[in-house]
Amino acid sequence: xxxxxxxxxxxxxxxxxxxxxxxxxxxxxxxxxxxxxxxxxxxxxxxxxxxxxxxxxxxxxxxxxxxxxxxxxxxxxxxxxxxxxxxxxxxxxxxxxxxxxxxxxxxxxxxxxxxxxxxxxxxxxxxxxxxxxxxxxxxxxxxxxxxxxxxxxx
Amino acid sequence: xxxxxxxxxxxxxxxxxxxxxxxxxxxxxxxxxxxxxxxxxxxxxxxxxxxxxxxxxxxxxxxxxxxxxxxxxxxxxxxxxxxxxxxxxxxxxxxxxxxxxxxxxxxxxxxxxxxxxxxxxxxxxxxxxxxxxxxxxxxxxxxxxxxxxxxxxxxxxxxxxxxxxxxxxxxxxxxxxxxxxxxxxxxxxxxxxxxxxxxxxxxxxxxxxxxxxxxxxxxxxxxxxxxxxxxxxxxxxxxxxxxxxxxxxxxxxxxxxxxxxxxxxxxxxxxxxxxxxxxxxxxxxxxxxxxxxxxxxxxxxxxxxxxxxxxxxxxxxxxxxxxxxxxxxxxxxxxxxxxxxxxxxxxxxxxxxxxxxxxxxxxxxxxxxxxxxxxxxxxxxxxxxxx
Ligand SMILES: Cc1cc2nc3c(=O)[nH]c(=O)nc-3n(C[C@H](O)[C@H](O)[C@H](O)COP(=O)(O)O)c2cc1C
Ligand code: SF4
Ligand code: FES
Numbered sequence: 001x002x003x004x005x006x007x008x009x010x011x012x013x014x015x016x017x018x019x020x021x022x023x024x025x026x027x028x029x030x031x032x033x034x035x036x037x038x039x040x041x042x043x044x045x046x047x048x049x050x051x052x053x054x055x056x057x058x059x060x061x062x063x064x065x066x067x068x069x070x071x072x073x074x075x076x077x078x079x080x081x082x083x084x085x086x087x088x089x090x091x092x093x094x095x096x097x098x099x100x101x102x103x104x105x106x107x108x109x110x111x112x113x114x115x116x117x118x119x120x121x122x123x124x125x126x127x128x129x130x131x132x133x134x135x136x137x138x139x140x141x142x143x144x145x146x147x148x149x150x151x152x153x154x
Numbered sequence: 155x156x157x158x159x160x161x162x163x164x165x166x167x168x169x170x171x172x173x174x175x176x177x178x179x180x181x182x183x184x185x186x187x188x189x190x191x192x193x194x195x196x197x198x199x200x201x202x203x204x205x206x207x208x209x210x211x212x213x214x215x216x217x218x219x220x221x222x223x224x225x226x227x228x229x230x231x232x233x234x235x236x237x238x239x240x241x242x243x244x245x246x247x248x249x250x251x252x253x254x255x256x257x258x259x260x261x262x263x264x265x266x267x268x269x270x271x272x273x274x275x276x277x278x279x280x281x282x283x284x285x286x287x288x289x290x291x292x293x294x295x296x297x298x299x300x301x302x303x304x305x306x307x308x309x310x311x312x313x314x315x316x317x318x319x320x321x322x323x324x325x326x327x328x329x330x331x332x333x334x335x336x337x338x339x340x341x342x343x344x345x346x347x348x349x350x351x352x353x354x355x356x357x358x359x360x361x362x363x364x365x366x367x368x369x370x371x372x373x374x375x376x377x378x379x380x381x382x383x384x385x386x387x388x389x390x391x392x393x394x395x396x397x398x399x400x401x402x403x404x405x406x407x408x409x410x411x412x413x414x415x416x417x418x419x420x421x422x423x424x425x426x427x428x429x430x431x432x433x434x435x436x437x438x439x440x441x442x443x444x445x446x447x448x449x450x451x452x453x454x455x456x457x458x459x460x461x462x463x464x465x466x467x468x469x470x471x472x473x474x475x476x477x478x479x480x481x482x483x484x485x486x487x488x489x490x491x492x493x494x495x496x497x498x499x500x501x502x503x504x505x506x507x508x509x510x511x512x513x514x515x516x517x518x519x520x521x522x523x524x525x526x527x528x529x530x531x532x533x534x535x536x537x538x539x540x541x
Contacts, residue, residue, distance in 0.1 A: 020341075022323030027271075027304055061325035061472075062306035064271045080233045081421075081462045082384045082448060118309060118466055120272050121236040123448075124383065124390035133274040 005043045007032060012047035022048060022058060026065055034074075035066040063117070071106045071113035073151050076130040079116040082123035091127050092116075094141035098148055111152070159403045161396040163370060163378040165358050166351070167244060173251045176361045177258070177294050185215065185259050192356065195364035196376035201227055201312075201349030202419070202444035203519070207356060210346060213336040214260040217344035224256045224265035224298075225321070225340060225347045229305055229312035231270060232420035233466060234446035237380035238350040239273055240392045245354065246283040250300065252353025254291050255360055256346050257298040265298060266340075268317050270305045277302065309470040313518050314347040316472070327474045328518035351380055351445070372398030375437030385449035386410045398439075402431040404447065412451040415534070420446035421463040422523035425456070427534040456535035461489060463527050471520060478521025481512040485528060492540060499540050502532055 001009065011028050015021035022044070029040050036059050045052035059065040066074075077083075077091055092114075096102060099112050106113040122128035125137035129144070136147055180188050193208030214222060226249060230238040241249060253265045267280070284300050291298050303321050305311045311326040318340050320326040339345020348356075355377060359367050370377050375397035384390045387408045405413045416426050418441040426434050426441060434440050436447075450459065464486040473479045488505045491497040509525035516522045532539055 019323035020321065023304065023306060023320065027306070058323065058325050061327075062308050064307035079462075080466060081417075081459055082234060084458070084462055085385060085450075085454065117272075117307070118470065119231065119233040119235075121230055121239045121270075123234050123236055123385075124392075126384070130272060133277075135272070135275055 002039070004033070004037070004039050008040060008043040008047055012044075017048055019048060019050065022055070023062075026059055030065060034070045034072055035068060037067075037069075041067075069106075069110070071111050073112050073131050075112060075114045075148075076117035076120075077103070077114070078118070078120045078122070078126065078128045080119040080123075082119075083126035083128055086126040088127045090141050091129065091139050091144050094144045095148065098145050112148075158407055160399050160407045161370075163394050163396055165362075165378050166241065166248075166354055166380055166394050171361060173247075173357065173361075174290060174294065176357065177251070177255065177296075180255065180360050181258070181294070188259060188360065189215065191364045192359060195359045195367045196371075196373075197352070197355050197359060197367075198375075198438065199349055200351035200355065200379070200444065202232070202422070202442070204438055204442060207348065207352055210336060210348070211256060211259050214262070214344045214346050217337060219344050221264075221341070221343045222260055222262035223340045223343060223345040224253050224260070224262045225314075225317070225335075225345055226253055226265070226267040226350055226353055227312060227314065227317060227347055228267050228269040228273070228350050229309075229317060230273075230350070231309035231312050231470075232422060232444055232446055233463070234382060234384055234417065234420045234448045235444055236382045236384075237392050237445045239276075241350050241354060241380070242267075242269070242273070242276055242280065246280055247287060248354045248357055249350055250283060250287045252348075252355075252357040253300065254287075254294075254296060254298055255357055256348070256353065258296050260344075260346055262346065263297050263299065265300045266303050266321065267300070268303045268305060268311075268321060270311075271307050274304060277304075308472075309466075310472045310518075310520055313520065316518070317347065318345070325472075327472050328520075330517060349444075371396050372435075372437060372439065374398075374439035379443075380445050381443075381447050382445045383408050383447045383449070386413065386451035386454070387449050397437040399436055400432060401426050401434045401436060401441075404436060405431055405449070408447070409449055410451055412453075413449055414452045414454070415450045415456065417446070417448040417450070417459070417527070419443040419526075420448075421466050421527055422519070424526050425459075425530040425534060456531055456538045457489070457493065460528065460531045460539065461486070463531075464489070464524075467520065467524050475515075475517040475521065477512045477515040478517070478524070481508055481516070481521065482524060484508060485524065489539060502536065502539065506532060 041055045122137045128137045197207045198204040316326040316328045335345040468482040509528040
């Protein structure tokens with residue numbers, strides 16, 4: 001077994017080999033590998049005894065499940081109306097100045113990916129963004145750079 | 155400054171209540187008696203659709219099934235809504251007590267909090283809250299196991315049938331109702347799906363009784379409600395208010411003095427223009443809301459607002475049924491075309507008809523509610539959409 005297969009087999013032990021475990025398993029795979037590779041999907045399908053096409057079909061429904069390689073840190077800037085009113089584009093511009101990526105792109109060192117996302121439930125403190133699981137609010141072009149510089153050091 | 159006319163309440167976040175004692179009281183009272191109390195309280199679901207909560211619990215209780223489930227809908231994705239996050243962040247134990255109460259009443263042994271991936275930062279905190287509560291629940295002699303389930307970035311998973319499919323490990327696509335979750339829910343078993351805030355209200359009613367609870371709000375919209383207030387405001391944030399105020403009262407309290415429109419109920423809700431503030435009631439008798447109140451001042455373009463909503467719907471439509479999948483795209487392309495003068499002004503009337511068709515031809519509430527914002531913005535701000 002490859003490392004990845006071994007990892008997925010352990011996840012199946014932990015969550016149970018049933019369809020209801022699928023999303024929880026995918027979440028953990030993405031935490032570990034940043035995306036869902038073909039190898040992972042085949043291994044999940046085998047462990048849960050379902051067609052790989054079904055794993056793919058389910059995973060691709062959800063925006064947070066990427067089937068293409070992603071940066072270690074995925075930045076998602078809220079594009080919905082309140083953050084839009086609070087100038088989310090200044091945040092995206094500041095990210096571009098520092099990392100040279102636009103929404104939909106990944107840095108060449110594979111460290112950061114940037115996306116737009118929909119309302120993060122932080123509207124009253126917008127503009128807001130996520131970096132992986134962490135929420136950041138009340139962003140300014142300066143604060144977003146400070147935050148990212150800290151991630152660059154990690 | 156005019157004096158405040160909105161009625162503040164403070165029940166949702168009130169601390170230091172002995173819920174074990176409240177549960178003991180209800181256990182003495184009897185299950186059917188509490189259901190009657192809940193029905194009498196007038197509590198309607200706080201997730202947007204407003205189904206009577208007492209009736210929902212009664213239906214699940216009546217089902218003869220050894221397996222039943224309680225699901226807390228914490229998918230909160232409606233633009234401008236952030237009250238469930240605040241509740242889970244600050245009063246998770248109340249939600250769990252509300253779910254425990256539902257489990258006791260309906261006979262469910264297992265429950266889940268389905269929470270959007272955007273709120274994963276709370277994971278550790280919530281697991282601790284669940285672990286801590288296990289002891290309390292056991293001490294009452296109630297068998298109820300609780301777990302967390304995470305979504306993965308799909309607004310449609312807030313729709314209850316989509317949410318259930320997602321929990322079962324499938325694509326979050328809604329199905330036609332009936333069957334309703336109360337008879338065929340999670341794993342085809344009878345299931346209570348309620349919003350985070352609904353569970354908190356249920357345990358509050360258990361605590362203070364229907365009679366006290368009914369003193370708050372209006373006949374059609376009883377009790378207290380959390381409002382998520384954002385946009386061009388003198389104060390933004392979460393406010394617990396009695397329902398039944400007019401938009402004017404709301405704007406006097408929260409506006410910045412130059413309010414031209416309020417979007418009530420998020421992207422799926424209605425846009426109320428200034429001239430209608432005084433005679434529009436916020437509640438089930440007027441404009442209903444899951445709590446989202448977005449305030450726009452006269453510097454804002456309502457074209458931009460509408461475009462933003464349509465992009466949202468176009469992205470979040472699950473794509474399963476044609477009226478919604480194609481309709482959202484056509485509406486978005488349509489307003490672009492009118493703006494660029496590629497289509498005449500009258501094309502907006504064609505688009506309004508399309509939005510109307512989507513209202514009855516779409517499979518679920520997403521497609522059916524696109525016309526709310528579209529119709530109210532295009533009708534009230536036609537000039538802004540065209541020029
Ligand atoms: C597109 C769509 C999204 C929804 N999103 C949510 C949501 O995020 N949270 C929620 O509680 N209800 C949401 N609902 C309503 C649920 O389907 C369901 O009515 C609700 O969870 C029932 O709980 P309640 O009666 O306590 O409100 C949504 C409905 C639709 C059509
Ligand atoms: S109305 Fe839209 S979101 Fe609902 S089932 Fe149809 S395509 Fe999916
Ligand atoms: S609109 Fe950006 S967090 Fe809600």
